[in-house]
Amino acid sequence: MDIQSCVNIKKEWDIVGARQLGRDIARKIGFGTVDQARIATAISELARNIYLYAGTGKICFEPIEDMNQKGITIIAMDDGPGIKELSLVMEDGFSTSGGLGAGLPGVKRLMDDFNIFSEYGKGTEIKVVKWLR
């Protein structure tokens, strides 16, 4: 189970599909139900942002199974408009859509590693990792 699997995000229902596949992979890696829920919530937020702001994109999952550590990598990518206010989006309450602006700060809190790459006009890639301990 060391191959990447991806879910295309095109319609709202795909958010649910991504969430379910991610939770399934997390459970197989050995995450408990609380961490499974955290991971599923993070996936929902990332997928919802793709759906809302980029229109389409994908969420990919990659189990990490080394000798001494296990975890899951989740990559959300799209070729949407990118994020203009990159320095502001990690602050609670920043939203360009009248949302709560809690999505990305929430994902960062739920996961262990968080990296965001976005070029305005080209797209966004957000890579997060949760380690099993």
Ligand SMILES: Nc1ncnc2c1ncn2[C@@H]1O[C@H](COP(=O)(O)OP(=O)(O)OP(=O)(O)O)[C@@H](O)[C@H]1O
């Ligand atoms: N994939 C993306 N492409 C373009 N812009 C994005 C993307 N994801 C997030 N953003 C921008 O970052 C802002 C902050 O995102 P975040 O998820 O934290 O809050 P929100 O979606 O506005 O509100 P909430 O998630 O709380 O409903 C968004 O308002 C949007 O402007």
Ligand SMILES: [Mg+2]
């Ligand atoms: Mg959001």
